[in-house]
Amino acid sequence: MAKLNMVQALNLALRQEMEKDDSVIVLGEDVGVDGGVFRVTDGLIDRFGEGRVVDTPLAESGIAGMSIGMAIYGLRPVAEIQFSGFAYHCFHQIESHAARLRLRTQGAVTVPMVLRAPYGGGVRALEHHSESREAYWAHMPGVKMVIPSGPRNARALMVSAIRDPDPVIFYEAKALYRAFREEVPDEEETLPIGESQIVREGTDLTMIAYGAMIRPVLEAADELEKKKGVQTEVIDLLTVSPLDDRLFTESVKKTGRAVIVHEAPRSFGPGAEIVSRLVEKSFYHLEAPIARVTGFDMVIPLFAREKAYIPSAGRIFRAAVQALETEP
Amino acid sequence: MAKLNMVQALNLALRQEMEKDDSVIVLGEDVGVDGGVFRVTDGLIDRFGEGRVVDTPLAESGIAGMSIGMAIYGLRPVAEIQFSGFAYHCFHQIESHAARLRLRTQGAVTVPMVLRAPYGGGVRALEHHSESREAYWAHMPGVKMVIPSGPRNARALMVSAIRDPDPVIFYEAKALYRAFREEVPDEEETLPIGESQIVREGTDLTMIAYGAMIRPVLEAADELEKKKGVQTEVIDLLTVSPLDDRLFTESVKKTGRAVIVHEAPRSFGPGAEIVSRLVEKSFYHLEAPIARVTGFDMVIPLFAREKAYIPSAGRIFRAAVQALETEP
Amino acid sequence: MPREIFEIPDRVETLSILSADGSLDEELAPAIDDDLLIKLYRFMLLGRRFDERLLNLQRQGRIGTFPPVSGQEASQVGPVSVLEEEDWMVPSFREAVAEMWRGRSMESIIISASGFSEGASEAGEGNNLPVSVPVGSQMLHAVGIGWGMKYRERKNVVMTFFGDGATSEGDFHEAMNFAAVYRAPVVFICQNNQWAISIPRSKQTRSKSIAQKAVAYGMPGIQVDGNDILAMVAASREAVDRARNGEGPTLIEAVTYRMSVHTTADDPKRYRKDDEVESWRAKDPLTRFAGYLSEKGLLDEEKIQAVESEIKESIQAAVDRAEEKMKSMGDPMDMFEHTYEKRPAYLEEQRELLARELKEEGNHG
Amino acid sequence: MPREIFEIPDRVETLSILSADGSLDEELAPAIDDDLLIKLYRFMLLGRRFDERLLNLQRQGRIGTFPPVSGQEASQVGPVSVLEEEDWMVPSFREAVAEMWRGRSMESIIISASGFSEGASEAGEGNNLPVSVPVGSQMLHAVGIGWGMKYRERKNVVMTFFGDGATSEGDFHEAMNFAAVYRAPVVFICQNNQWAISIPRSKQTRSKSIAQKAVAYGMPGIQVDGNDILAMVAASREAVDRARNGEGPTLIEAVTYRMSVHTTADDPKRYRKDDEVESWRAKDPLTRFAGYLSEKGLLDEEKIQAVESEIKESIQAAVDRAEEKMKSMGDPMDMFEHTYEKRPAYLEEQRELLARELKEEGNHG
Ligand SMILES: Cc1ncc(C[n+]2csc(CCOP(=O)(O)OP(=O)(O)O)c2C)c(N)n1
Ligand SMILES: Cc1ncc(C[n+]2csc(CCOP(=O)(O)OP(=O)(O)O)c2C)c(N)n1
Ligand SMILES: [Mg+2]
Numbered sequence A, B: 001m002a003k004l005n006m007v008q009a010l011n012l013a014l015r016q017e018m019e020k021d022d023s024v025i026v027l028g029e030d031v032g033v034d035g036g037v038f039r040v041t042d043g044l045i046d047r048f049g050e051g052r053v054v055d056t057p058l059a060e061s062g063i064a065g066m067s068i069g070m071a072i073y074g075l076r077p078v079a080e081i082q083f084s085g086f087a088y089h090c091f092h093q094i095e096s097h098a099a100r101l102r103l104r105t106q107g108a109v110t111v112p113m114v115l116r117a118p119y120g121g122g123v124r125a126l127e128h129h130s131e132s133r134e135a136y137w138a139h140m141p142g143v144k145m146v147i148p149s150g151p152r153n154a155r156a157l158m159v160s161a162i163r164d165p166d167p168v169i170f171y172e173a174k175a176l177y178r179a180f181r182e183e184v185p186d187e188e189e190t191l192p193i194g195e196s197q198i199v200r201e202g203t204d205l206t207m208i209a210y211g212a213m214i215r216p217v218l219e220a221a222d223e224l225e226k227k228k229g230v231q232t233e234v235i236d237l238l239t240v241s242p243l244d245d246r247l248f249t250e251s252v253k254k255t256g257r258a259v260i261v262h263e264a265p266r267s268f269g270p271g272a273e274i275v276s277r278l279v280e281k282s283f284y285h286l287e288a289p290i291a292r293v294t295g296f297d298m299v300i301p302l303f304a305r306e307k308a309y310i311p312s313a314g315r316i317f318r319a320a321v322q323a324l325e326t327e328p
Numbered sequence C, D: 001m002p003r004e005i006f007e008i009p010d011r012v013e014t015l016s017i018l019s020a021d022g023s024l025d026e027e028l029a030p031a032i033d034d035d036l037l038i039k040l041y042r043f044m045l046l047g048r049r050f051d052e053r054l055l056n057l058q059r060q061g062r063i064g065t066f067p068p069v070s071g072q073e074a075s076q077v078g079p080v081s082v083l084e085e086e087d088w089m090v091p092s093f094r095e096a097v098a099e100m101w102r103g104r105s106m107e108s109i110i111i112s113a114s115g116f117s118e119g120a121s122e123a124g125e126g127n128n129l130p131v132s133v134p135v136g137s138q139m140l141h142a143v144g145i146g147w148g149m150k151y152r153e154r155k156n157v158v159m160t161f162f163g164d165g166a167t168s169e170g171d172f173h174e175a176m177n178f179a180a181v182y183r184a185p186v187v188f189i190c191q192n193n194q195w196a197i198s199i200p201r202s203k204q205t206r207s208k209s210i211a212q213k214a215v216a217y218g219m220p221g222i223q224v225d226g227n228d229i230l231a232m233v234a235a236s237r238e239a240v241d242r243a244r245n246g247e248g249p250t251l252i253e254a255v256t257y258r259m260s261v262h263t264t265a266d267d268p269k270r271y272r273k274d275d276e277v278e279s280w281r282a283k284d285p286l287t288r289f290a291g292y293l294s295e296k297g298l299l300d301e302e303k304i305q306a307v308e309s310e311i312k313e314s315i316q317a318a319v320d321r322a323e324e325k326m327k328s329m330g331d332p333m334d335m336f337e338h339t340y341e342k343r344p345a346y347l348e349e350q351r352e353l354l355a356r357e358l359k360e361e362g363n364h365g
């Protein structure tokens, strides 16, 4: 058991899975000698050699397409796209093949691969380096879209993603990479993909979020308790798709009020599906309109203005107060 | 004034805009000599020459990227992607540049281009030829996502799209191409992008749809009137994004009940945003859960099974009856 | 270097062995035993006849759209004939006869063309990938498979097919580059059939040949008469041997011709002249090879008739089997299989919804 | 053809004029008047000094991440120096000095590097595109612009920059192919600086040169000593003239070296040896050119000092202006501009929401 940040926790997951299973291969731009631009793959090349930790030419479709071939051949590629803003270069490979080969061949050919990419803002990066467009993948049947919220669940979900029989898009919040440490057990730990978690219990209001937004959500929930005596239940999706609507629809049946938080642009964003599931399954329990606290409908601004774009604890708090003050 | 099918109506729009404005250029795979695999560009090369009706090599990113450059240079490219299932190949060009150059340069550089693509099922096509994934574009700030529902509005919207100062993704329902004819005036006609239309008035129920789904929706509405005496209001979005929520939120304030119909997979699909806007703006008027009648969450099956996948008038009718029978 | 011609080490060659007029370059002719020669001929003929039958079925509305192979039989059969069973084959969408050589049944092709996903279930067996519709996208999968072979230290190779049009796609470039960088055992077979739907080869790229594109990747390239089965076998053997020996990938450009429509949805009269088609008919790979086999005493009118009728019967049997099988296919509920290994809860709900819907439809017509 | 070497008509050459040891090939030397020679020198020095100052500002936390140009001054300044004002320039992200030559102010670069979108508003002026971060994606825009020039019958050219890493992207391939097919007046300048972050040129592609990739497109390619400003001017002139005369695109590989970090977020110690950096220091484009100019009597210690201090002052003035301007920048409400020409209703609602939020934050801290 050691206190690890998210970079270290992901590194641990990769290292242990590579030790356990020689079909696990790490590949991507700068993942080898450089250890990845965020150091998630640091040291793996020393341990496993360049035969298994593969620096690739600068070509995202190449990385994704080659990974698909590797997975077909029986390997378990874990491919890194250096920033999620460059994953669009391989959108067609994932959509046309990774997501479909199982269906196309009636289960004869499968693509158990992981496509990792850092996402989100908050690290003063250049244009295209702060995107949060998980909704694109969430709408793509056949792939899974996973986003951890801290070191421990990042490690457990990464292990599960590598072992998953289907392609997994794994977004890692840059803002969390070195934000805090958690105890991460040395022994193997997994988390089921496709299952959300209650990370704070409450009776008055339900907040639904994932990834980097869990921290400001919990902060807002604490404030609500302190300042208003409100008990907020917080649900961490962990998997964006296939969306687990069980916990949050149940929670809202109890609380009657929901606030959904994501960094992604609002319109046609992940929150819209959560609203829809709530309407479909908890309609008669809703006591106020469901609130969405999200990025605005634009490309996230360059870093001088990004703070005002990304939902803050304050903005979440105020949306919650409004949802609570609304009379049924 | 002539009775035209949608292929002819689109052809008319292109021809007239090219006559009016020599900056309008048509390009894509097989759009020239062959006139497009659906013949939308038929005859244009004879009229305008291969200098303006440009057959391209087989490369979608090339088509989109070159169009961006043309638009920057002051031209008005209308690029065809042969099937929307191949538009993912240029997803990065549209996301990273077409959608962003205006923002990146504070308005100094703009990209007035149209990316046309046939979408949707119903024509017994091969795999990848029947996709309905407009939600990917709808979630992309900076581009507009337009889908006409018949010859006359297709022609008017195409003219508007060509003149629009921003990039427009223009999806044409293959199932509508030759499905029916309408009177289309010879004189110029435009329709504002970003505005929906009421295509049938009613007081009991609101149905919201676009593109190929308008026909089964109207059929279901007629059945509802005939069999149940129900007056259905039908709203044709015409533009999926920027989403015009004015008409449908007002309509539901009146009817209290809504059915949303699209061919696209349900989860994280276009309908989810419509549900969310209704929840945000018409919450207190909702008398029943909003129903989504959609494609299922999978790749549309090959043609032997596609009929069961695509929402039919019967399925829409039954969802409406259910929405109507629900007690508030 | 002040100003000099840059010496490119990568060789680009041309190869032709049995020319259109029937003359043979004995020295270059590959050693092929008689049984194999006959097998090559049979499959080439099968490709042609199967096309004709499918066209017929399509015109009758019994199957959907499909892409014929006619004219390209040698450029498909030659390459796959040099593969071992354990090797892999990654086709594009126009390789019906290559797929059949590799073991795919005719009925599965018919079933696919009839819009049943069941048709593709055989693909994926026997180290073959299924048809890939998005042009150029499948070559990268071959590179990944080849990478895997190297990693697993297997002496296998992977062969991938694509058209002249496909060479314009970015994925072609990325696949060629990755294969060369990793020295993956990949044989790239470009069937340059002169057309990509209505776009002629000359408008697809300004390079004099497709083969020379290999130079961009530091890879050997060879332009082969794709209607010459002997040349295709010889060039493919060489490339396969090179790959198997760890010497990396090769690009083979098979210069051939699409003698028929692009697909049954296409009307080539709109964009190409009959003259051109006629001039290629004179280079037909089948008649040329039949002439060679006759010269060699391996084929005569009687033998040809025997092969023809055996093929005709086997096609008819396949059509019958396919139509029989399809009778019990098409249950829409099946669409809920195979999106994921395990069906998520909401897909289960949608499945139940469709079941109810189908019942309703049954009730109300 | 039975079996022959395929004759590729496209020529690939190498060019060097002023070598690292100072020796000059008089015959190949391009005619450049003295003023222009001094201007070339001044901009190369400006590139170097501006880098140093920005690194300094970055280390102090006054600006964000940026990519230095040091080592690549000749391969940037040479090409743009042959453009007319009406020609277009489409940069990648590491062309600060080329952008400055084309008229971009230093302060706009500083403002961009400080995370203000206002910094890019000057780009787009004067027929220059702004920085493009997604590697390799911008070349296609150059092709579209070049296509437009041909369509409008303008005698202009468009020049686009990219790195060795960028040549692996599919978009590089598509851009080269489209440019060649349409004979668009595009000059492709690949700054092969030996590294793509941590990936050395040898792992990026197996081809012996980048220049030879031109062969794949039927386009001339030339490998130039990118640290030799005279060679860069000569090769660029030739390519620009060819494009202007309707003879189509050219690929120029400028062999150079990234002497500094990839960006300020990078630590090159992890992947490359000091030795290598040192060996390239001996080929420094600036010292080499200074030597040449001194020989020619155009430069002496005094003149160098004058240029140095003029540059120092102009950089300081730009930093001051940038910092002054930035004081009034950064209103978050501005983010609601420029997503579309006209703001849709829901964006207006979001704008009002942010206004309220900022007020609340102001109230509650
Ligand atoms: C990515 C993509 N774009 C467009 C298409 C439509 N399309 C199908 S086949 C084809 C032409 C292919 O030409 P080529 O690669 O030469 O193969 P051939 O048809 O000649 O066998 C086109 C444009 C497609 N299937 N995939
Ligand atoms: C499509 C894309 N993938 C990855 C990156 C991250 N990235 C930025 S620069 C770079 C290396 C670029 O190398 P090269 O093209 O040689 O240019 P150089 O940095 O040497 O100037 C990478 C991988 C990016 N910006 N865009
Ligand atoms: Mg072809």
Ligand SMILES: [Mg+2]
Residues within 6 Å of the ligand: D163, D164, D165, D191, D192, D193, D194, D195, D196, D197
């Ligand atoms: Mg480089």
